[in-house]
Amino acid sequence: AKNIDWDAVRGDFPVFERQVNGKPLIYFDSANTGQKPRSVIETVDDFYRRHNANVSRAVHTLGSEATESYEGARKKLARFVNVHPDELVLCSGTTFAINLAAYSWALPRLKPGDAILLTRMEHHANIVPWQLVAGRTGATIKVAEIAPDGTLDLDALHAAMTPEVKLLGVTHVSNVLGTVNPVREICREARRRGIATLVDGSQALPHRAVDIAAIGCDFYAFTGHKMCGPTGTGALWARKEHLAAMPPFIGGGEMIKEVRFEGTVFNEPPHKFEAGTPNIAGHIGLGAAVDYLDALGMAQVEAREAELLAHLNEELAGIDGLRIFGNAREKAAVVSFLVEGAHAHDLATLLDLEGVAVRSGHHCAHPLMHFYGVAATCRASLAFYNTHDEIERFVAALIKVRGLLA
Ligand code: PMP
Numbered sequence: 001a002k003n004i005d006w007d008a009v010r011g012d013f014p015v016f017e018r019q020v021n022g023k024p025l026i027y028f029d030s031a032n033t034g035q036k037p038r039s040v041i042e043t044v045d046d047f048y049r050r051h052n053a054n055v056s057r058a059v060h061t062l063g064s065e066a067t068e069s070y071e072g073a074r075k076k077l078a079r080f081v082n083v084h085p086d087e088l089v090l091c092s093g094t095t096f097a098i099n100l101a102a103y104s105w106a107l108p109r110l111k112p113g114d115a116i117l118l119t120r121m122e123h124h125a126n127i128v129p130w131q132l133v134a135g136r137t138g139a140t141i142k143v144a145e146i147a148p149d150g151t152l153d154l155d156a157l158h159a160a161m162t163p164e165v166k167l168l169g170v171t172h173v174s175n176v177l178g179t180v181n182p183v184r185e186i187c188r189e190a191r192r193r194g195i196a197t198l199v200d201g202s203q204a205l206p207h208r209a210v211d212i213a214a215i216g217c218d219f220y221a222f223t224g225h226k227m228c229g230p231t232g233t234g235a236l237w238a239r240k241e242h243l244a245a246m247p248p249f250i251g252g253g254e255m256i257k258e259v260r261f262e263g264t265v266f267n268e269p270p271h272k273f274e275a276g277t278p279n280i281a282g283h284i285g286l287g288a289a290v291d292y293l294d295a296l297g298m299a300q301v302e303a304r305e306a307e308l309l310a311h312l313n314e315e316l317a318g319i320d321g322l323r324i325f326g327n328a329r330e331k332a333a334v335v336s337f338l339v340e341g342a343h344a345h346d347l348a349t350l351l352d353l354e355g356v357a358v359r360s361g362h363h364c365a366h367p368l369m370h371f372y373g374v375a376a377t378c379r380a381s382l383a384f385y386n387t388h389d390e391i392e393r394f395v396a397a398l399i400k401v402r403g404l405l406a
Contacts, residue, residue, distance in 0.1 A: 004300055010385045012037040012292075023355025026390045026397075031175050031334050031381030032359050034206055034226045036289075043288035044230060047281045055280055056254060056271075070280050073287030074270075077235060080290045081220070082211045087243060089236045089270040090283050094202045095125045097221035097236035098169075100273060101198055102129035104246040105219070105238070110166055112138030117160055117168045117195070119144045119152055120371055121177060124364040126169045126200045126221075139166070146371065150177035150326030158189050167196045172204035176363045176379065177326025178309075178334035180204075187217045196242075202226060206383065207305055207332045209298035212237050228293060229286035232279045243269035250275040296384070304384045309333040311388055312380065315395040319402070325377055333382035336363070339398070342405040344376040350401035351378075356394055 010016060013035045018025055027035060047069070053062035055070045071085075078085035091097050106116070116130045116139055127141075134141055142165065144157040152170075161168070168190045173180050187197045198219040204210050206227040212220045219242070224233030238246070248255055248266060252275035257265040266272045293301065312335060316322055321340030339347060348360035359379045362369045369375060380394065 002297070002300070004296065004304070006304060006384070006387070009296065010387065012039070013385050014038055014041065016385070020355040020357070021353050026354075026356045026386075026394055028380040028382060028386065028390075028394060029357045029359050030206070030383035030386075031203060031226070031379065033231065034228050034383060035385060036230070036285075037228055037292050039292050040228055040230065040285045040288045044281050044285040047284050052281075054277055066280055069284045069287070070278070073283045073290075076287045076290045080210075080294065081205070081222075081237065082213045083220075083237050084240070086268075086270060087237055087240055089238070089243070089273040090278060091234055091236060091274070092232045092279065093223035093225065093234035094123075094200060094221045095223075097219075097223075097234055098125055098198065098200065099129045100236050100249045101219045101221070101238065102133045104249045104273070105196075105242055106130070106133045106167060107136060108247065110134075110137035110139040113164055114139040114166045115142045115162070115164045116140070117142045117144060117157075117165045119157070119170050119181075120146045121150070121152070121174045121179065121365065121368050122169060122171055123175055123200065123202070124366070125202075126171060126198070127367070130167075130169060143367070146368075149328060150174065150179045151328045152179075152181055152186075154182070154186070157186065161190055161193045161195055163193075165193075165195050167198065169198045169200065171200040171202075172210070173202075173207065173332050174326065174365075174368075175203045175334065175381075176336050176365050176368055176377070177328065178331040178336075178381075179326055179328040180208075180330040180332060182330075183217065184215050187215055191216060203332060203334070208302045218242060224282070224286040224289065227286075228289035230279075230282040233282040233286040236273075240269075243273070246273075248272050248275065252276045254278075301384045305333040305382060308382050308384075308386055308388070308391065309335075312382065312391050312395075315391055319395070319399060321402075325372055325374075334379065335381075336377040336379045338374065338377055339402050339405070342402060344378045346405055347378050347398075347401060350404060351394075351397055354397035354401065356397050 053066040196218040201222040220237040225231040255275040325336040344360035
């Protein structure tokens with residue numbers, strides 16, 4: 001493995017130059033959104049300064065530069081996740097991506113008596129679109145439960161793959177528990193039973209190498225802003241045969257070949273699903289984020305974060321009355337916790353006074369909160385740009401604020 005200077009890597013992120021409440025910023029909220037390296041910020045800036053034009057419509061120089069960079073970003077992203085660029089629909093993020101699959105693929109297919117299988121640990125983005133589709137088709141939602149340690153009960157999940165189930169939605173990595181689900185095995189079992197699979201990769205792509213082709217799912221949704229890219233970026237990958245069969249979800253310019261009032265001929269996928277002016281600068285910025293992560297190497301990123309997580313767990317083990325939610329063996333650097341006698345929001349508010357950014361709340365996972373019988377947790381989520389020193393300062397701050405609340 002190559003030796004990475006992680007201090008130099010941290011220096012690539014301008015946000016760490018600032019202070020919060022007179023303290024150096026400790027940003028432990030990367031599961032919410034990731035920080036951006038200079039190369040991504042500069043790529044977006046350069047696009048607007050020098051190349052700004054719309055894509056696909058213009059034959060002039062700036063227009064073709066914009067189109068080339070935008071389609072180039074799609075190719076980079078496709079290579080990063082090992083799929084064909086024509087199977088990658090660029091969109092505003094995971095939420096849009098899952099809605100696209102729900103409305104274009106599931107809505108025309110599902111009937112009363114069909115079921116959609118979801119897991120207890122899904123983000124609302126992988127629950128609500130399916131409820132909307134279920135409401136309109138007469139299909140029902142089935143839930144695969146988890147064990148108290150925050151792992152999926154695989155036997156129960158496989159047993160829940162009954163003939164009425166037409167689609168399984170499963171997250172690759174939990175945004176609350178950090179659990180890394182064995183999506184390859186799960187998708188293989190589903191496929192054997194003729195069940196289509198949608199994997200929510202929002203929390204996987206920022207933290208490990210993801211090979212969508214190897215997973216063997218039907219749909220893979222992800223968001224760019226958690227993987228060093230700009231907000232409003234992301235994609236839905238779908239098998240070619242699905243994209244060919246799916247009607248468009250949103251209509252407008254760019255997604256057509258020919259429009260007459262009598263009827264419209266749609267463009268080929270993926271353009272068929274990309275109506276209107278897309279987030280051009282954002283996706284070009286996401287291409288720069290892929291370059292950045294590629295240069296680090298996702299194996300290095302994963303190893304670095306595992307080391308940071310081990311250190312954080314070690315430090316937290318010394319705190320009395322701390323409850324940690326989720327301790328799967330395969331886990332991303334996300335720690336949800338509560339301190340006895342303290343509300344999650346009070347903890348997060350006092351931590352902010354110490355310069356520490358953690359998220360408090362339900363993390364868009366109400367069903368998971370219900371499972372654990374809590375209304376909210378605090379969540380410290382790390383990325384490769386965090387440091388061992390920050391972990392020590394965070395734990396010291398946590399001990400201090402707990403003293404204030406006790
Ligand atoms: N799924 C998971 C697991 C997530 O963590 C998130 C973001 N919190 C989403 C979906 C939604 O992503 P976005 O808001 O970028 O659409």
